[in-house]
Amino acid sequence: MSFYDLIWLVPLFPLAGALINGLVTHQLGLKKSVANIVALIGSGLALIWGWAAVLQWYFTEDHTVSYVVKVFSWISGGDLPLLSGGTAPLEVAASYQVDPTSAVMVCFVTLVGFLIHLYSVGYMHSESDKAYSRYFSYLNLFMFAMLTLVLGSNLLVLFVGWEGVGLCSYLLIGFYYEKEWCASAGMKAFIVNRIGDFGFLLAIFFTFGWFGTLEFSELFAVLSQHHGDALVGAATIIGVLLFIGAIGKSAQIPLFVWLPDAMAGPTPVSALIHAATMVTAGVYMVARCNFFYQLSPNAMLVVAVIGGVTAIFAATIGLTQNDIKKVLAYSTVSQLGYMFLAAGVGAYIAAIFHVVTHAFFKACLFLGSGSVIHACGGEQDMRKMGGLKKYMPKTYWTFLIATIAIAGIPPLAGFVSKDAILAKAFEAGYTDLNGFGGAYYGLWILGLCGAALTAFYMFRLVFMTFDGAFRGGEEAEHHLHESPWTMTLPLQVLAFGSVIGGLLIGFPGILFHKENWNFIEGFMGPMILGAHGHGAAHAGGHAVSFGLEWALVGLSVTVAAAGILVAYRWYKTDPEFSIPNAMAERFPFAYKLLLNKYWVDELYDATIIRGTIGLARFCWEFDARVVDGVVNGTRHVTVGTSFLSGIFDLKVIDGIVNLIGTINQTASRYFRRLQVGFTQGYAMVMVFGAALLLAVFFISF
């Protein structure tokens, strides 16, 4: 037995923690320290076992194939006819797999997850004992679901995790359930995700209906052998349906509306679930199912367009928001857009790479904002902050590092992964990928503009929060303090990761003629259909000339620097923010459009939500007046349905029906009055029933 043979223990450790905290610690109202220890052990064991299993697997097994561990047979439902002819047994196992993609995911999910558990110890300390254990129970449960999601070896186990993380998201967004907006935000998240999951489920049915299996490795094998056109249609449908699921989970247009509201949850939750891990599940799923997309140019284009447009769309909203967490939320939506843009141009590895680097710097930013909010006594409005760097230097420095990373300044992690994406997008235009070169060029330009906006709004956030003078009043200023070590240590680790993570796992060797220095490309290559080991990097490398690669790097750095400079000029050198204020006055419509997030929520409320409620009310009225009206008004219609109409006189039946009613009413009246009346009423009905039986029998023969 090896660590990776027991890979399923990785999700089970946090599940055990969740159960203990939820059922024992919470119910008995034990102290916070107990809940702490349980939760940290749960996520800590997942971290240790996960890394041990991955490392052991890496050094002992062939890591160009999936190592599948079947735990038990979950659902089995007999043979089903397939669309392609023939039948296949519907057998789904609870099985897990270790392969490069899941290995990368497990490593960063357990690491970031553990750090955020640690951070939560400090952040949540003012909660009551019960709320505290409830919080950690949910957080551990989330780890279980997320690890199930990334380790599952088939679509259905992935879906279990997928729904599980959705549940935990619901519970944690609505953690402060006594506030209506928190409870509503939780529900909104769940429902919007459900809409996406509907697409996912259909994709599962379609996949099984076509291929007779849901196992990734089997699907990969089947699809890698077919290069004809026969499967393109199936791949397109499945790809698009799966992507609908991803749109919901990863908050892309048009289902992104739940993510900004999700900030109602405690900040560590925002960092873990709504930035680093859960929301990237859609990207993971698309990368995992690359074998469908690779066969379907149309599905790829859909992914790229939605991703690219979301990237810039969300970035523009981020420009004007004043709530520190809202800025970060839209930033997350935007960054997820970049990941899908990468997936849509076939750069799945770059997408996963950005998932990992983003997890570090965005978790760092969220936790940093949590530290700020913590210090400001719950205040989230940046207009009431300012000058915090002298009160909380550790938070400031880590936050600044993560901001530089996300802004795309070399050689930090965000630069390396984002530049990889932009280069691939350009390349897709340059090589006229699938004949959609023009579209891909357009998306590349959107991505580039988005990079400038990202740099701008992130530095705007930093300057408004940490520079200048404090604007929150004297009393609040009095309370400003640096956070305890349990909060700053995770910040430091994450900031460190934001610095070196990019070069470490995804060294842009292409720029130095050292393609094989790029670990992640070589490692994950075999999992991507059509890419042959290191070939993927090579194929890309030669499409665009060496000089052009460097020019692209130069361009994206310039763009980022421009964004930073504008932010510096507008928000750092002028404490009154007079330029942006003037801009807002000069272009009131544009400003309001962005400030109100393009009124998308209002639009949905007016159409979908009101429409649904209206339709529901109509159905209810219809039910009460028409369906039940028929019943109440004309009972004989029901009774005398066609069958007996030739034999029976309708009035006789109606008479009998009324008689039944009368007798029964009388019987029950007696029954209520008389202690022993029970038998009488009972007997009367029996006698009547028998009489009716005989009557029917004689009449009908």
Place this chain on the structure above:
Amino acid sequence: MFESHLLSLITLAPAVAAIGLGLIPGRYERLVRWLAFGISLGIFFTSLLMWMVFDPSMGGMQMVEKADWIPQFGIEFHLGVDGISLLLVLLTTLLVPVVIAASWTSVRDKVKAFHICLLLLTTGMVGAFLALDVFLFYVFWEFILIPMYFIIGVWGGARRIYAAVKFFIFTMAGSVLMLVAILYTARVHFETTGIWSFDYFVWLETASQIPMGGVWSPQMLVFIAFALAFAIKVPMFPFHTWLPDAHVEAPTGGSIILAGVLLKLGTYGFLRFNRALFPEAWEKAVPVIMVLAVIGIVYGAFVALVQPDIKKLVAYSSVSHLGFVMLGLAAGTISSTQGAILQMVNHGLATGALFLLIGILYERRGTLLIADYGGIATVVPVLTGFFLLVTLASIGLPGLNGFVGEFLILAGSWPVAPAAVVGAGLGVVLGAVTMLWMVQRVFWNPLSHEENRGLRDMNFREVATVLPLVLFIVWIGVFPMTFLAPMEAAVRLLLE
């Protein structure tokens, strides 16, 4: 000896016990409760024994018992169990002690009569699931009506008489038609063979020989008569309006039995009689059933969404859930049928548990209106936890039972009727909206009513009552093979 009469023991013991209970003076209420509880628990354990004796590899009927009853007409006391009825009998015998425990403090009037009704009901339900003589089935089927009628009409809410009569007449209307169809089929059999028989196995051979043609052909009419009786019971759209009234007025125990078991008699009837006896007519009716099922799923979910009354909301969502079962049966693949049967059990467990928990709230607060609650999670955390879990089961969260059933139904129906699956999928989304919105308005949000501040959380008895249901909800969700394996052979046999 014991094993060879196991089925009649499970079927008849409750009725015998009911008679015995009748001999005890009504004022010994505690004794009556404990006796009834003990008896129902004993019956549950006996049915567990049946499960252990049961051979899952066999598709046919097992532990068959047969005795003459009315020999002139070839009517027999004929019982048997296969993988399909096995689960439903287990569900029934599980729910009865749960109902007795749930009614421990909520039923205060005529305690003895209530328990007698409940035990008689048990005989009727178990008998209907086990009967292999069609006439015997009909007798049990009708017999159920009477105690259920009293349970709603006597221990129910304010409009209980209206609801009870509506329930009675609706069901009666269907049953009359079914009776005529049964007698007609028996007569056809008599005319062709010269002997009277209501034997299910005999009918399997002969029922399909009734002349078959268009809608007005005899076989089709017989089929429709059966189908109507069952459609009312399920209830399928548009025969469902008795259900919300019955649920709202019924006492907690009545609602649990109604949702948990009685509705399943309808879906069970479709499978056991319509599907198996008249395969040709079934094929013709499938499109109609499927359309009605999908309408039921979507329509039920829509109507449920805006109900102001918790019980009515759950009742309408039952219409939606039973639509899934009918869809699975209509699609008729092995997967979808297994899913449908499992979903019958799942719905019984989840909705039973929901009504149980709603009853606990009602007992304390005396209202079922959603608007009278809000924010009570802080006051009754244990109840909230259970309610949330059961809600999640009912909206099909993976890892809990509802998902397995829905998945099998939808995956199994997909190759046959993808459009129906897409329609049903809408119901999945709407179902989640309905239930979670209700949970939000009842348990989350600010505590808006001062009188809710003093609500007591669940006590030990109440937790112990709901725990077995929750246990099965999780068990079926994680290890559904325990329950799917025994039914597979039976489903295969029935469908082929």
